[in-house]
Each structure stands twice: as C-alpha cells, then as structure tokens.
Amino acid sequence: MTTAQYNQCVDDHSDGVYRFILKNTGDEELARDVVQDSFEKMWRRVGEIGFEQARSYLFTTAYRTMIDAIRKNSKQQPADETTLNGHSYTDEYSGLKEILEEALNRLVPIQRSVILLRDYEGYSYQEIGKITGLSESQVKVYIYRARVSLKNYIRRIDAVI
Amino acid sequence: MITRDNYMLFFLDYYEGVLPEAQREELMRFLDRHSDLKVEFYDFELFELQKDSRVKYPGKGDLKKDVDDCDERKAVPPLKISMRDSEMAIEVNDENYESLFVAYVEGDLDDADAAAVEMFAAADEKYGRELRLMQMTKVQPDKHIQYPGKAALKRHFIGIPQKRKWHYTSAAAAVLLLATLVYSLFPVFDSTYIAEEIPVVGDQDAPEAVAATPVPQQDAVPLIAEAEEVISRTSVEELTAQTPSVRFAQQPEYTRSYIGGPIAIDLTTLRGTTVRSNAEPPVPMPERPVSRLVARTEGPPPAPEPREEVFWLAYGNPNVESWMATDDVAPAKEQEERLSNLLLSMIGQTTGIDRVIPETAEDSNPLLGMAGEGISRIAPVAGNAFGIETIRDESGRLVRLAIGDGFAITRR
Numbered sequence: 001m002t003t004a005q006y007n008q009c010v011d012d013h014s015d016g017v018y019r020f021i022l023k024n025t026g027d028e029e030l031a032r033d034v035v036q037d038s039f040e041k042m043w044r045r046v047g048e049i050g051f052e053q054a055r056s057y058l059f060t061t062a063y064r065t066m067i068d069a070i071r072k073n074s075k076q077q078p079a080d081e082t083t084l085n086g087h088s089y090t091d092e093y094s095g096l097k098e099i100l101e102e103a104l105n106r107l108v109p110i111q112r113s114v115i116l117l118r119d120y121e122g123y124s125y126q127e128i129g130k131i132t133g134l135s136e137s138q139v140k141v142y143i144y145r146a147r148v149s150l151k152n153y154i155r156r157i158d159a160v161i
Numbered sequence: 162m163i164t165r166d167n168y169m170l171f172f173l174d175y176y177e178g179v180l181p182e183a184q185r186e187e188l189m190r191f192l193d194r195h196s197d198l199k200v201e202f203y204d205f206e207l208f209e210l211q212k213d214s215r216v217k218y219p220g221k222g223d224l225k226k227d228v229d230d231c232d233e234r235k236a237v238p239p240l241k242i243s244m245r246d247s248e249m250a251i252e253v254n255d256e257n258y259e260s261l262f263v264a265y266v267e268g269d270l271d272d273a274d275a276a277a278v279e280m281f282a283a284a285d286e287k288y289g290r291e292l293r294l295m296q297m298t299k300v301q302p303d304k305h306i307q308y309p310g311k312a313a314l315k316r317h318f319i320g321i322p323q324k325r326k327w328h329y330t331s332a333a334a335a336v337l338l339l340a341t342l343v344y345s346l347f348p349v350f351d352s353t354y355i356a357e358e359i360p361v362v363g364d365q366d367a368p369e370a371v372a373a374t375p376v377p378q379q380d381a382v383p384l385i386a387e388a389e390e391v392i393s394r395t396s397v398e399e400l401t402a403q404t405p406s407v408r409f410a411q412q413p414e415y416t417r418s419y420i421g422g423p424i425a426i427d428l429t430t431l432r433g434t435t436v437r438s439n440a441e442p443p444v445p446m447p448e449r450p451v452s453r454l455v456a457r458t459e460g461p462p463p464a465p466e467p468r469e470e471v472f473w474l475a476y477g478n479p480n481v482e483s484w485m486a487t488d489d490v491a492p493a494k495e496q497e498e499r500l501s502n503l504l505l506s507m508i509g510q511t512t513g514i515d516r517v518i519p520e521t522a523e524d525s526n527p528l529l530g531m532a533g534e535g536i537s538r539i540a541p542v543a544g545n546a547f548g549i550e551t552i553r554d555e556s557g558r559l560v561r562l563a564i565g566d567g568f569a570i571t572r573r
Contacts (some may be wrong), residue, residue: 007315018308032310039314100300118267120302147263150298151291 005051006043013055014039017062020116024109030069038062059121060131063113070109096154103153111146114139163191165198172202250274253281258288262295 001009014035022031038061042049049057104112113132117123123131125139132139163171163184171188174180180188192199250273253261258281264270265278282292308314 010311010314014308014311014314015304015306016302019302019306022306032308035308036310036314096297097301100297103298104300115298115300119300143267144260144263147266147295147298148259151294154297155294 001046001049001051001054003046005054006046009042009051009054009058010039013058016055016121017058020059020113020120021062021066023104023116023120024066024113025070026105030066030073034062034065034069037065056127056131059117059123063131064133099154099157100150102157103150106153107146107149110134111142111149114142115146115150118143163187165195168195168198175202250277253277258291262292265292266295266299 017038018031018035021034022028025031038058041061042054042057104115107115110132114128114134117128117131125136125143128134128139129136134142168188168191171180171184171191175185175188192202251257251261258278261270261274261278262282265275270278278292282289
C-alpha cells in the first residue's frame, strides 16, 4: 500500500472505525485513541497490507484494541438482557432512532459489536468472524440474540409510548 | 479412503449411482484387495427395489374433482408463491418464527423461504407486528459522527525527487571516495615524499618566472646527482636563448636540468576543491616565444577563475631514454609509469577530472606552457611518480594536493 493509498484509507475508513468504536463504548476519547492507534499500527505495516485488506485490518485492529481497553477499564459495565428487564421505561423517546440507540447500548458488548459490524459496515458473517475472532456460527447466534433483544426492547417501549 | 469400517457407505453410493468415477475405481481396487467383501458387494444389487407395477391405489376415483369444482377453485385468488416454491419452502410455525424472522431481516432466506415467512406474518396480525418490529432492529450508521482528527492521521512524505536524489547520492559517494583515497594515501607518502616548496626563481610575482625541478628519483641525494648529469647534456645557453625571461638564481643547474628533459606530462585538473573568495583573479599572460619547449594545450586555456585550483600532475608517457642516464633504471621507471597511470585512472574515476592534456612531443615543456597561463610558482613535490604534496592553510584545511612526478603548480 502506498502512502497515497494509506491517506485514502484515512478518508474512507476513519469515520467508520470511529463510529464503530464510539457506538460500542460511548467514550469519545477512547474512540479517538483507538482510531489513532489502529491507523498507527497499519502505517507501521503499510508495506505488508494491501489496499483491499486495509478496511478489514483497521476494524480488526480497532476491535481488539477496544476489547483490551475495555478489559483494562473496570468502569465499563455492559448491560445485558437481565438489566433490560429491570429498566423503567419512560416516554422521553422521541423516535425510533433514539429507542434503537438505547436498545443498542443495552446489548452485551459482543452482540452490539456484531450488530454494528453487520448493519453499519455490511460485513458478512465470515468477515465479522474474522474481525471478532468468532466462528461464523457464533456470529449468527449473537446476531440472532441481538435482534431478538432489540425487537423486544422496541416492542416494550412501543407499548409504553 | 475406503476402509473396512466405511465400505458400506461406498457400496450404497455405488448402487445409488452417486459415487464419483474416481471413487468407483478406488472401490474396485478395494474389493480386489478384500475379496471376502465381494459377496457382500454383489448382494447389494439384490436389495435394489424394483417398481412393482402391480400395486395400484384403489381409491383413485375419489380423489378426482369434477370440472365445476375446478372452475370454482380458479376463482380463488392465487397464492403469491408457486406450488413448487411452496413445496420447497420451510414451514414457519409458532416455534421457529422468531429465528426465521431474524433470518428474513438478515437476508439469509431464499425466495421461497422469504415468501413463506411473509405469508406466515400476513396470516396473523400478531406475527405481522413481530416481523415489523424485527425489521426495525436494523440500525443505520449516523453519518454525522465523523472522526475529528482525520488530517493528523495522514502521512506526507517529504522526499527528494529521484533525479535530485541521484545527484546527492553521487556527490556524497564522490566525496567519500575522494576522502577515502586521499586520507588512505597520505599516511604512506606524507612522511616519505613531501618536500618543501621551492620559491619561483627570481621574482615570484613575475608571471613568466618559472622554476622547474629536476626529475626526481628515490631520495634527495641521487636526485641531485641525476640532475647534474642531465645538466651536463644540456646547453644552458641554448635554453636561456629560447627562454630569455627565465632568470637563474641560486640553483640554476637544478632548474635547467628539468627544462632540458623532453618529458611528456599528463596534466589533470580538478577544479573547485578549494575556494578563496578574496583570491585575485589570474592575469592572462601573453604567449611566450618558446615554441620548441612549450607544450600547447588543445583548445584555449580554461577561463581563469578567482580561486586557487588544484592541479594533479602525473607522468603519462615519459621518455625515459632521453633523460635517464642508464638503462638499468628504466625498468623501475616503467613500473612507476604503470602505477602512475593506474593511480591517475583511479583519481579520474573517483573525482571526475575535467581536463587531461596528453603531450608526447619530445621537445615540449608543459610547465613553461602553463607559465603562460599565470602560474606563479612550481613546487618540487616528491621523489618518484607517486609523490604527493599537500598544502594546508592555517586552519588545517587542505588547499592543494598534487600527485605525480614532483610538480604542483599554483596559479597566481
């Protein structure tokens, strides 16, 4: 990959990687650091990574960097389906987007990651598996569980509203 | 690979006609090796069921419909899916609808299954709402979220254009090579061959005043002896008549001995190695009437520059017979000549010499010719063809370097 192609990757993928990490963590500073770190790692291997593999490399690196950061940060407390059940719903939601955002935040991290990779970036099950280190079957299971959780959350909020 | 543990599967595939040709051959080879299984293999053929046309469904007539029923059925709106699709589509029920809805949203279902899911959802409002909710779970990226430090991530290569880089590389290589050559040679010759400068005979400021040196030998004593011998074969008066401006001072023999030697000299000039901004520009001198002794350079002399130049002098093809008294010295001189040529070649390759003046005329004297170009002094340098002279200024900077048979010249 040339320097020009590397810079093209910055234009093409930095926003996507940033959104992916930001939506996963809700931490802008961490998201910026992860993006910077990912591109820095790619620059160090710019001679080995082809332009076509750059996007996958960036997301894979960013995901793993994020996981490491989350593990180090004990403040990170992902919500799960049990907390969803105990949530007190309000009518402060103004639309589906906000509801869905909230539902996303309540998914367990791995489910949220696979959903974001699937919906935001359009990755296939196989590609998501490579990025997250999961098997294709595991990816399908997590996506299924995430969809059902999101649907249930939306249905409950929809009923309240 | 067919083994005794799995051969049954291959037998079945063989008789069902789905065993690939390669495996059929492998199966035959397997049976050859395990002949006890051949009976079992051929018994399989007996198990193949043949259609028994004698068995018929007895209530066929009851299943048939009259023409009116058929027409009535045509009035019913047709299904959205074809009968073939319906037969192949997965059955959607209360137990599996959720996973199929997810698969539907993910786009994992083929047309038949997708149609089956749609029909299932359309048939019941409850499931229809479930399917709509499931479709809402598709999240869209927020394009307003953008990475703020994009510009800082980019890399900008500030490099030297290839052509210029080549120049820099070449220049650096030349400097290194020159430095290596010079400083690897100096320790060898400095202590042995460097001689003190001899001032120009007579008035040093007179441009025509040229001091020549004897053809050097191994050391100072034989050098003088040889010079005196050459002098004896040279007419001082004749030389003086041809070069009337030359005034012999304290060492006339020493000077005349050289002038009388018909020596061919290769002159190589390396320009621009030292620069003195306050140096006076050389004064072009009128041509001197010494045609027999003065070596002519091809073309006009180089334009004078306001700087001191370094001249590299070396013998290219000295006529040793004419100035060496004895033949037994000749082999040594020829050896020096070869080494001199080699050294000159090395210097040329590493420093980019820009001028070489071959001169083979027996009666020429390039030094006198150079006197007309503004030479102010000539210094004896060394005792043989590899003599090296270095002159440094007060700061130790090398300002002059000469290699050759004993001459370094300095322009005024």
